[in-house]
Amino acid sequence: METKKVVEIAVLAAEILLSNGAEAYRVEDTISKICSSYGLTGECISNLTGIFISITGPDGEMVTSIKRIRQRRVDLYRVELINSFSRSLMEKPVSYEEAKRILRDITDAPSFNLGIRLMAASMTSFVYTLFFKGTIPDAIVALIISLGIYFILQKIDEVGFFQFLQYFLSGLLIGALSISIQHLLPIIQKDNVITGAIIVLLPGVSLTNGIKDILYGDYVSGLAQFGEAVLIIIAMSAGIVSALSLFMKWM
Amino acid sequence: MFQQTVLAFFGSIFPVILFNIDRRKILWAGFCGAIGWIIYSLVYENTNNPILSSFFGGLTVGIYSESMARILKTPTFEFLIPGIFPLVPGMMAYRTLLFIVENNMSSAFSSGTQTLAVGGAIGFGIMLATTIFKFISRIQKNRKKLLTKL
Numbered sequence: 001m002e003t004k005k006v007v008e009i010a011v012l013a014a015e016i017l018l019s020n021g022a023e024a025y026r027v028e029d030t031i032s033k034i035c036s037s038y039g040l041t042g043e044c045i046s047n048l049t050g051i052f053i054s055i056t057g058p059d060g061e062m063v064t065s066i067k068r069i070r071q072r073r074v075d076l077y078r079v080e081l082i083n084s085f086s087r088s089l090m091e092k093p094v095s096y097e098e099a100k101r102i103l104r105d106i107t108d109a110p111s112f113n114l115g116i117r118l119m120a121a122s123m124t125s126f127v128y129t130l131f132f133k134g135t136i137p138d139a140i141v142a143l144i145i146s147l148g149i150y151f152i153l154q155k156i157d158e159v160g161f162f163q164f165l166q167y168f169l170s171g172l173l174i175g176a177l178s179i180s181i182q183h184l185l186p187i188i189q190k191d192n193v194i195t196g197a198i199i200v201l202l203p204g205v206s207l208t209n210g211i212k213d214i215l216y217g218d219y220v221s222g223l224a225q226f227g228e229a230v231l232i233i234i235a236m237s238a239g240i241v242s243a244l245s246l247f248m249k250w251m
Numbered sequence: 252m253f254q255q256t257v258l259a260f261f262g263s264i265f266p267v268i269l270f271n272i273d274r275r276k277i278l279w280a281g282f283c284g285a286i287g288w289i290i291y292s293l294v295y296e297n298t299n300n301p302i303l304s305s306f307f308g309g310l311t312v313g314i315y316s317e318s319m320a321r322i323l324k325t326p327t328f329e330f331l332i333p334g335i336f337p338l339v340p341g342m343m344a345y346r347t348l349l350f351i352v353e354n355n356m357s358s359a360f361s362s363g364t365q366t367l368a369v370g371g372a373i374g375f376g377i378m379l380a381t382t383i384f385k386f387i388s389r390i391q392k393n394r395k396k397l398l399t400k401l
Contacts, residue, residue: 075270076267124269207335241352
């Protein structure tokens, strides 16, 4: 296959991986697997926000490509599909059209619809409120709050938004809602509600991926992911703290 | 403790649905959270030390995820992420915030330090498991080269 076509496939695969929250070493590994399965040598540097790929052809011709990733979300299923795609390429290389078709299928792979995700988000809060020794009424309040928060965040995500403001406002909303509900219904404990509700916003993926990236020596990407996680936590806590301190003065 | 384990199981299943996990692996992700929590609470009952128990919880989650990733041939973080959710010190972090709001800085400092230590212990446990597995796989890959050197 032509070097240019291999580069095209590699960039496409890397783009799917990075925009769905894969670690840097996985992206680089996948690129080198794709290249070596077509008998070429490739070099790749992967950041959190983009990739640089340079592949040397059999006649010494070098093709370089850069791709910037702007939108990132977490989708474990697509990462897994690309992983098995690069594994199967190692055993049996497919033609350019075939590879393009497989990658397009992966992009269009099914994901859970909004209803199921809303259910999952609210149940997460419900379970964790009970887990942190809250009562059933607390858990139900947390369920309702996180249902609303997750729905609003999903709707805002479609428009595109600033991450810091998004998490700050969610924290503010969670704090304000749980304090007011405690004010109205004294059997509700606001502490239990808040700990249950914020678990949906927790940046678990950024934290674990950051640790793994740093372990594998990808300091740029690892520290960036770590910074992202810390920023999210700070934004969230700032929101909750402002809600708590404001309402404690008023009530 | 049984009730907590069941809650940890469900608490690992629901968050991964938000991350669009493969439907056939949801159950395995749930077991990851439950096993991590069992080890955490066993160590906590015997030592009463949240940092040590978080370390062993993280280590268990790491070992489970690495071995399941090799058995099912999937990325490791599909099990790591649900596994750490029950261990994350959410209550502790929230208590720190509450102390800050109440302007009780010495309590805020001590509970904040504890939160950081617990978080670091979980991370260190996962790191240790990953490094061990990476070391073993590297030895297996270079077995021939190592043997000729000896």
